[in-house]
Amino acid sequence: MSPRLADLELTGARVRVRPIDPTDAPRGFALLFQRREILDQLVYDGPANESEIVDRYSEWKRVGDDADDHLFAVDDLADDAFVGTISLRLKGHPFLGSVGYWIDPERWGRGLATDAIRLTTHLGFAHLGLGSAGAEVYSSNPASRRALEKVGYVESHEASAHTYVGCPSDVPRWVLTIQRRQFRQANPDWSPSSERVDLL
Template sequence: MHLSPSYPIETERLLLRPLSPDDVDAAHAYMSRPEVTAYTPYEPRSREEVAARFADPKFTRTTLDAEGQFVFLGIVVKETGQLVGDALLAWHSELHRSGEVGYQLHPDHWGRGYATEAAREMLRLGFEDLGLRRIVARIDEDNPGSAAVLRRLGMRQEAVLVENEWFKGRWSTEVIFAMLDREWRDLSGGA
């Protein structure tokens, strides 16, 4: 199993590409926002924290060749060239052929379908290019916008882990969505 796509990856309205140190200011514009980081493992980041992250090769990886690795791809609006968020594909297990998707967007771009479009492409990369069998997405139950994105993708809600994690000063209930490769093929027309 191996993932080595050609970049940028083009969707109808977006370009997905590896993040680089040149993206620090644009990424800081959303990574520093409390409404964006409310459901992420980190607090709003300073510009210096974003710069340090983008200087770390594991966060700017362009390929996957071993389980435990992940790619973060910048979400760029084709029409404007503006970086508006990022999407994640993580490879959890080679034996189980499992992975995870995630995404975050600048609030000025919420409600336009960009998260759905980017996450759909991450699912395609995971299933069709990497050969995963099962991909999950994990969200906080207090994040209905993200649940709507995952449902639009055709992912099924599979589990609700009630107050399973102490998260940012409260017990968080985690909701797990999942999709199998055969479900992906059915939704994408047998690709």
Template sequence: MPIIDSERILLRPFTLKDAPRVVELAGDKRVAETTLTIPHPYYEHSAIDWINTHQERAEQNECLIFAIEEKNNHELIGAVTLRLDDAHRRGELAYWLGVPYWGRGYVSESIKVVIEFGFNELELNRIYATVMKKNLGSIKVLRKNGFRYEGTFPQHDYKWGTYEDVDCYGLLREDYQKLVQFEQGEGRI
């Protein structure tokens, strides 16, 4: 499992020592209500079970699950996952961030380095993410990182007694490369 360093964050493997912090952050109802898979309430045994799956899933090239760690104080602040589909050279991005860290650019920074890793190191052709239509903050982060809206799945997921519309956003390798060139001043989109 790789460790990815960025300006303000470190993406690293989770350890069992992280379980109480996962419960504290992901257990916040505001985090759970806009994610597709995080339950509420979130118990420590669930966090331990989840963390215990990470190594095997990485070894089977199924997915890479990174802890987002704030570099200045080494605190766990969230998670970012890249689920891999080798047959189709694509990855599905998923993430969550603790409420105290919302609006500070941490998810955007995490996504940026994960998509760079996905396209450059894993040689993926496409990275996509599904997000509840009501999760405007997440949609903003995806767009900021070059993802394009691809469509809506009406009433696609059932969460807490309600059917939720889910939007799909995607980014192709060729579009990512154009974005990088534009950011580096080497060309225009």
């Protein structure tokens, strides 16, 4: 039986990662609604209205036949504001993980996504039986590629097992992946500033 999450709070240098909550919905809607600079890079059209995002944020963990999906809030430690999300999809065993994320454009370039990716990748490897993780990045999105590379992800030319359902196949993209050993090598002296991970 693979470990399954009951709750968590992980803190890095710049962000906190925690389960998303319906109380995050008003701010999530304000940040995402019709924000093409975010949505054009995601396999998600964004919320049509606030109640849609309340529904989405009401279930931070979905256990499916094929995969377990987790949706975490990213809070900026500078002011404790909710500023984005990061998702972790786990499938197979050992788990193959996929990460997906967005950050408030007002806060881009401050290392928030990098910190959230590092924490979430650590969560998978250290606590959830993750075998490898990956992300698909449109080649129009070098900032996302760079954030992944800073954590130790490297470009892979193998057929992507990390594809999100719905990703249009005709859009040029990079696939970046990381193995547990690569994560340790890329982050040798790193650990979260604090971590609480409760398993079922």
